Amino acid sequence: xxxxxxxxxxxxxxxxxxxxxxxxxxxxxxxxxxxxxxxxxxxxxxxxxxxxxxxxxxxxxxxxxxxxxxxxxxxxxxxxxxxxxxxxxxxxxxxxxxxxxxxxxxxxxxxxxxxxxxxxxxxxxxxxxxxxxxxxxxxxxxxxxxxxxxxxxxxxxxxxxxxxxxxxxxxxxxxxxxxxxxxxxxxxxxxxxxxxxxxxxxxxxxxxxxxxxxxxxxxxxxxxxxxxxxxxxxxxxxxxxxxxxxxxxxxxxxxxxxxxxxxxxxxxxxxxxxxxxxxxxxxxxxxxxxxxxxxxxxxxxxxxxxxxxxxxxxxxxxxxxxxxxxxxxxxxxxxxxxxxxxxxxxxxxxxxxxxxxxxxxxxxxxxxxxxxxxxxxxxxxxxxxxxxxxxxxxxxxxxxxxxxxxxxxxxxxxxxxxxxxxxxxxxxxxxxxxxxxxxxxxxxxxxxxxxxxxxxxxxxxxxxxxxxxxxxxxxxxxxxxxxxxxxxxxxxxxxxxxxxxxxxxxxxxxxxxxxxxxxxxxxxxxxxxxxxxxxxxxxxxxxxxxxxxxxxxxxxxxxxxxxxxxxxxxxxxxxxxxxxxxxxxxxxxxxxxxxxxxxxxxxxxxxxxxxxxxxxxxxxxxxxxxxxxxxxxxxxxxxxxxxxxxxxxxxxxxxxxxxxxxxxxxxxxxxxxxxxxxxxxxxxxxxxxxxxxxxxxxxxxxxxxxxxxxxxxxxxxxxxxxxxxxxxxxxxxxxxxxxxxxxxxxxxxxxxxxxxxxxxxxxxxxxxxxxxxxxxxxxxxxxxxxxxxxxxxxxxxxxxxxxxxxxxxxxxxxxxxx
Amino acid sequence: xxxxxxxxxxxxxxxxxxxxxxxxxxxxxxxxxxxxxxxxxxxxxxxxxxxxxxxxxxxxxxxxxxxxxxxxxxxxxxxxxxxxxxxxxxxxxxxxxxxxxxxxxxxxxxxxxxxxxx
Ligand code: SRM
Ligand SMILES: Cc1cc2nc3c(=O)[nH]c(=O)nc-3n(C[C@H](O)[C@H](O)[C@H](O)COP(=O)(O)OP(=O)(O)OC[C@H]3O[C@@H](n4cnc5c(N)ncnc54)[C@H](O)[C@@H]3O)c2cc1C
Ligand code: SF4
Ligand code: FES
Numbered sequence: 063x064x065x066x067x068x069x070x071x072x073x074x075x076x077x078x079x080x081x082x083x084x085x086x087x088x089x090x091x092x093x094x095x096x097x098x099x100x101x102x103x104x105x106x107x108x109x110x111x112x113x114x115x116x117x118x119x120x121x122x123x124x125x126x127x128x129x130x131x132x133x134x135x136x137x138x139x140x141x142x143x144x145x146x147x148x149x150x151x152x153x154x155x156x157x158x159x160x161x162x163x164x165x166x167x168x169x170x171x172x173x174x175x176x177x178x179x180x181x182x183x184x185x186x187x188x189x190x191x192x193x194x195x196x197x198x199x200x201x202x203x204x205x206x207x208x209x210x211x212x213x214x215x216x217x218x219x220x221x222x223x224x225x226x227x228x229x230x231x232x233x234x235x236x237x238x239x240x241x242x243x244x245x246x247x248x249x250x251x252x253x254x255x256x257x258x259x260x261x262x263x264x265x266x267x268x269x270x271x272x273x274x275x276x277x278x279x280x281x282x283x284x285x286x287x288x289x290x291x292x293x294x295x296x297x298x299x300x301x302x303x304x305x306x307x308x309x310x311x312x313x314x315x316x317x318x319x320x321x322x323x324x325x326x327x328x329x330x331x332x333x334x335x336x337x338x339x340x341x342x343x344x345x346x347x348x349x350x351x352x353x354x355x356x357x358x359x360x361x362x363x364x365x366x367x368x369x370x371x372x373x374x375x376x377x378x379x380x381x382x383x384x385x386x387x388x389x390x391x392x393x394x395x396x397x398x399x400x401x402x403x404x405x406x407x408x409x410x411x412x413x414x415x416x417x418x419x420x421x422x423x424x425x426x427x428x429x430x431x432x433x434x435x436x437x438x439x440x441x442x443x444x445x446x447x448x449x450x451x452x453x454x455x456x457x458x459x460x461x462x463x464x465x466x467x468x469x470x471x472x473x474x475x476x477x478x479x480x481x482x483x484x485x486x487x488x489x490x491x492x493x494x495x496x497x498x499x500x501x502x503x504x505x506x507x508x509x510x511x512x513x514x515x516x517x518x519x520x521x522x523x524x525x526x527x528x529x530x531x532x533x534x535x536x537x538x539x540x541x542x543x544x545x546x547x548x549x550x551x552x553x554x555x556x557x558x559x560x561x562x563x564x565x566x567x568x569x570x571x572x573x574x575x576x577x578x579x580x581x582x583x584x585x586x587x588x589x590x591x592x593x594x595x596x597x598x599x600x601x602x603x604x605x606x607x608x609x610x611x612x613x614x615x616x617x618x619x620x621x622x623x624x625x626x627x628x629x630x631x632x633x634x635x636x637x638x639x640x641x642x643x644x645x646x647x648x649x650x651x652x653x654x655x656x657x658x659x660x661x662x663x664x665x666x667x668x669x670x671x672x673x674x675x676x677x678x679x680x681x682x683x684x685x686x687x688x689x690x691x692x693x694x695x696x697x698x699x700x701x702x703x704x705x706x707x708x709x710x711x712x713x714x715x716x717x718x719x720x721x722x723x724x725x726x727x728x729x730x731x732x733x734x735x736x737x738x739x740x741x742x743x744x745x746x747x748x749x750x751x752x753x754x755x756x757x758x759x760x761x762x763x764x765x766x767x768x769x770x771x772x773x774x775x776x777x778x779x780x781x782x783x784x785x786x787x788x789x790x791x792x793x794x795x796x797x798x799x800x801x802x803x804x805x806x807x808x809x810x811x812x813x814x815x816x817x818x819x820x821x822x823x824x825x826x827x828x829x830x831x832x833x834x835x836x837x838x839x840x841x842x843x844x845x846x847x848x849x850x851x852x853x854x855x856x857x858x859x860x861x862x863x864x865x866x867x868x869x870x871x872x873x874x875x876x877x878x879x880x
Numbered sequence: 881x882x883x884x885x886x887x888x889x890x891x892x893x894x895x896x897x898x899x900x901x902x903x904x905x906x907x908x909x910x911x912x913x914x915x916x917x918x919x920x921x922x923x924x925x926x927x928x929x930x931x932x933x934x935x936x937x938x939x940x941x942x943x944x945x946x947x948x949x950x951x952x953x954x955x956x957x958x959x960x961x962x963x964x965x966x967x968x969x970x971x972x973x974x975x976x977x978x979x980x981x982x983x984x985x986x987x988x989x990x991x992x993x994x995x996x997x998x
Pocket of ligand 2: 343
């Protein structure tokens with residue numbers, strides 16, 4: 063049996079083992095990785111700082127592969143075909159694959175190793191930077207290339223005044239030309255970053271505490287900062303190969319042939335450590351192709367790696383920067399709009415017929431639509447293509463055009479997958495072809511291909527309405543429709559169902575306020591909303607009074623206890639920091655609520671697609687770490703948004719400091735206190751698919767925080783699909799978090815005033831649903847088990863005792879069915 | 881006014897259960913007749929239907945509390961527990977042909993809704 067051993071467990075190694083197993087290799091596979099964690103998506107590393115968890119970034123575990131973590135390989139014995147790890151473990155191999163990647167280059171300037179100096183490559187690096195940023199006010203990134211700007215954006219996101227120091231004459235000198243550099247610099251400066259170009263580094267100096275205090279430029283000018291991140295290029299990690307006497311390039315990199323084989327036939331090298339065709343490739347796409355070539359060779363094939371596309375695209379808070387193809391040519395055509403911050407340039411052959419490459423800043427349209435056409439005849443004149451505006455012209459791609467460069471997938475392969483598996487959406491394409499699964503920049507093109515393949519993606523909510531919830535919301539809002547009957551008569555068919563009726567009920571509630579059981583609206587509600595309680599498996603209901611922020615007085619606790627005891631209810635502390643009383647029959651609900659309302663309780667809306675709870679930690683009032691009054695804010699927010707009907711339930715939490723005891727980042731909107739104010743995180747989720755919330759805005763004062771939440775919530779209420787939590791909504795929002803920020807913070811759609819006014823109306827119109835119900839005999843009359851025997855309890859309901867409380871006795875289904 | 885839908889044999893014994901006006905359009909209510917739980921419904925046009933209240937999928941007596949509507953024109957109620965739809969006309973489950981609930985004759989006489997369980 064063949065034993066394959068892989069050194070290094072980064073993205074390339076992961077792709078290698080996954081492909082090897084996928085192709086049916088039957089021998090053993092062992093991976094030895096230096097990092098303490100399984101392979102993760104390094105391309106998406108930065109998202110770890112703005113919300114993604116390690117779990118989000120970690121690749122799926124490949125089947126039937128032995129992985130050893132924290133296992134740095136220290137030596138290769140080529141004679142004996144054994145590798146040895148630093149901690150003394152030896153692993154024999156028949157085929158060895160080196161996938162050791164690269165390490166950031168740190169120029170040997172004085173002070174480069176002071177505490178406060180970092181590189182930007184691994185999760186550990188980011189953890190260290192995040193920790194240091196807590197006590198820092200400003201940071202410097204050395205290197206204004208692709209990764210440097212990404213790192214600078216991350217420092218900015220951590221709340222630091224950020225500088226970028228670039229030796230070259232403009233930013234990203236390797237990817238873009240001078241004109242593009244000027245436009246890019248304007249964008250970057252507009253974001254509040256300070257740019258130093260043509261700037262060397264003389265020294266990094268320490269302050270009295272021995273850690274970084276400033277960077278000194280050659281002229282003697284100093285920039286104060288407590289954090290320095292080096293991003294001045296990468297060096298292939300070829301040290302193992304050197305020790306073992308394998309051939310390496312003059313400037314580093316393990317020399318390989320077209321089949322990714324080193325000069326030892328038993329050893330391959332793939333990814334950023336390999337020198338293939340005279341190049342070390344620093345992008346994931348080519349590295350993955352190399353891994354696939356090596357797999358093919360090991361299985362006896364003849365695949366060859368013959369170079370790869372070096373197109374790059376970067377998105378820095380809304381600024382698109384991209385370059386593709388060759389950046390020189392006989393002719394070039396430039397489009398420049400300094401006011402709009404757009405710069406686009408195409409390089410074409412001297413007969414102006416063949417596209418060679420392009421650069422774009424501020425509008426990635428040409429990148430998306432033209433990159434697959436490099437080396438082919440231009441579909442229109444260069445000027446037409448450049449003036450086409452955002453999104454570029456719609457060009458028909460030939461079947462063999464590469465659409466996804468990260469995963470080397472052509473248009474033909476995508477169309478085939480669409481036809482063969484009847485795909486209707488981008489996730490489907492991702493799953494079948496991998497296209498779009500890495501950097502995501504080809505996703506707009508994938509959508510275009512779906513549409514042009516004639517895929518009709520049905521948006522209909524149900525058989526009664528051909529609309530999405532957002533469309534219905536607009537119809538109701540714009541036409542001023544006030545009843546379901548009018549809406550379905552004018553815009554739908556039939557008489558509705560359990561899908562559209564509650565949805566319309568929720569839209570009417572968001573827009574009109576009023577009581578959910580008023581008139582015809584009562585008939586639209588799910589049983590939970592209809593009885594203002596949650597149905598349980600035996601047909602009884604639960605009662606959840608609101609406990610804003612989880613704060614409750616002893617008197618109120620006693621009332622809850624007494625009510626539960628008097629009505630024989632099961633009590634439990636919920637995960638939402640309040641108390642649930644279970645086992646009430648419909649006719650008991652008004653009696654229970656009469657007692658609760660008299661004691662000052664109100665509906666907790668546990669039954670509604672509405673605000674549930676705003677959890678809190680104890681915050682600065684008691685906690686020795688707290689920096690703000692988390693309980694006070696949580697109560698204010700819960701009282702502001704209580705009763706707000708929404709596409710799905712809404713949850714929130716407020717933590718008094720970064721220790722995050724309230725788990726705010728698992729909420730639809732979560733707030734974490736800072737020294738200066740509040741950080742607002744949005745679109746978190748627990749439940750089936752957990753998602754960490756993303757930072758929407760930082761250090762907000764309380765009134766501004768509330769305004770931003772008002773806008774965020776109302777924008778969600780208006781545009782989300784039915785039963786779409788904020789997490790899924792944001793994931794599906796075109797333009798994602800950046801777009802959301804543009805809409806709710808920069809007011810790019812000019813609707814913020816409207817959203818705020820709508821929320822103000824909600825707040826002003828709020829009343830307690832339960833109080834209004836017990837005061838209205840008409841509504842109360844529905845709370846009976848039997849209309850012809852109002853006093854009779856449902857005889858099918860009975861209880862047993864467990865741990866001193868009731869539990870439902872269920873009717874066995876065999877009995878029901880027989 | 882008579883809103884009787886199905887021709888019923890004259891020998892049926894009818895039990896009055898509530899005023900017709902006590903029923904909300906497109907909503908159900910439950911009545912207890914001879915120890916049996918019957919879910920009665922009034923649809924948008926005013927027609928009446930009666931089904932067994934027991935949801936065969938969950939074993940709970942809850943069908944009267946489901947949402948009333950139509951499925952391809954057929955009047956139906958969706959169980960409030962797990963949303964299976966049942967035809968109001970035939971009692972047949974529209975999501976699972978193997979399941980059905982009993983139907984009962986129902987009519988209006990003198991403004992009173994009457995059902996028959998025998
Ligand atoms: C009572 C409680 C469990 C407990 O004993 O602690 C509970 C009980 C129910 N949850 Fe929950 N959830 C409870 C906290 C949570 C939490 C924790 C939290 O809120 O901090 C979560 C994860 C956080 C989240 O939502 O992101 C949670 C995630 C869910 C989900 C999954 C949502 C998702 O996006 O995947 C559902 C299903 C759904 O809503 O579609 C659900 C649905 C339900 C329902 C409504 C299921 C149902 O339809 O019968 C349960 C009935 C509640 C009742 O009868 O009163 N419950 N549920 C908690 C009530 C909190 C409260 O005071 O309001
Ligand atoms: C912040 C950032 C953003 C990026 N953005 C993009 C992008 O947008 N698009 C793009 O295409 N690319 C991007 N890249 C580059 C991309 O991440 C790399 O091309 C890719 O990670 C290369 O994978 P690799 O497996 O070859 O090397 P690596 O990811 O470096 O993995 C090598 C692994 O081997 C381990 N290792 C090394 N030596 C040993 C040893 N002796 N024993 C055991 N283990 C060892 C290392 O610890 C490491 O875990 C980005 C990189 C970074 C850092
Ligand atoms: S989040 Fe911070 S303030 Fe709140 S309880 Fe935890 S440590 Fe204390
Ligand atoms: S181009 Fe990066 S995922 Fe397709």
